[in-house]
Amino acid sequence: MDDDEAGRYLLGRALELAGFTVTMAGGTREGLELLRRQRFNLVISDYRMPDGTGTWMLKQAASAGLLEGTEVLIFTGSTHVADAAGLKILSKQRGTEPIVAQVLKLLGTPPPPAPQERAMARIKLVLYTAGRSPASLRALRQMKSLLAQYESAQVDFKVIDLAEGRPTSADEDHILLTPTLVQRSPLPRTWVVGDLEDTTLVADLLDHSGVERRP
Structure with missing residues (x-):
């Protein structure tokens, strides 16, 4: 809590x-x-x-x-x-x-799920943030709200806070500004920069990747 x-x-x-x-x-x-x-x-x-x-x-x-x-x-x-x-x-x-x-x-380490329980993610998304900046917090809230409408097992979503250090993935993704959302797969790689006040583009990426919406 x-x-x-x-x-x-x-x-x-x-x-x-x-x-x-x-x-x-x-x-x-x-x-x-x-x-x-x-x-x-x-x-x-x-x-x-x-x-x-x-x-x-x-x-x-x-x-x-x-x-x-x-x-x-x-x-x-x-x-x-x-x-x-x-x-x-x-x-x-x-x-x-x-x-x-x-x-x-x-x-202890939890046991891995049984093979039949594993689900292949249909899209991989990385949200790069900058600590508790208002724009980063808004982007995180927007993503949380949007992803709640989709089947979570089909989305590999990761948040990387650049205030805690810059991992090699940030250089690979050519991150210059935060917040930035990157679709790493499926290709082509796609960038969405800003606080994601309008999530229409992200929803389109999820839909085009075949991610199913929850009933």
């Missing part, structure tokens, strides 16, 4: 790429409702959220018997975490790698 929508989405994508199934919530009340309906192997919560703290939520869940057999992890940028006795605390750091590493340490 995290009230930062962009940060929540990036962490969720990183965990999915590591092989985990992810369910996300934007606050403590929504998180508690999810825990009442479903059991999870791990709950990751931000400490400070608009409607309470992660520690409050986890204590409420534990007292209701909703966390039996469930690992819990609090991540925070705060120097003081109240009521955190017995909870694993991870300081917020740049990027998602420390949290993914902690999840792998707690749960």
Whole structure:
């Protein structure tokens, strides 16, 4: 659970790429409702959220018997975490790698899906962003909203934040401005520059690549 929508989405994508199934919530009340309906192997919560703290939520869940057999992890940028006795605390750091590493340490590497469950992505998209710039955040929100209309297994979508470093793929894709969305496959390679306020072109790329829309 995290009230930062962009940060929540990036962490969720990183965990999915590591092989985990992810369910996300934007606050403590929504998180508690999810825990009442479903059991999870791990709950990751931000400490400070608009409607309470992660520690409050986890204590409420534990007292209701909703966390039996469930690992819990609090991540925070705060120097003081109240009521955190017995909870694993991870300081917020740049990027998602420390949290993914902690999840792998707690749960181990998830088994690969059975061959019949694997799906071949029909399009590969990379969104290059620049930290928390307004344009980058808008582009990420627009992509999230658009991709929710399509079958996720048919889309290989990756977000690369150039504020965390410039990978070789950025040079291969000739990235000069951010945000920029690149269709890496199928060829020909296509670039869409800007905050993606109008996603018509991206929708056309998805449709022309044969990505199926959700019913």
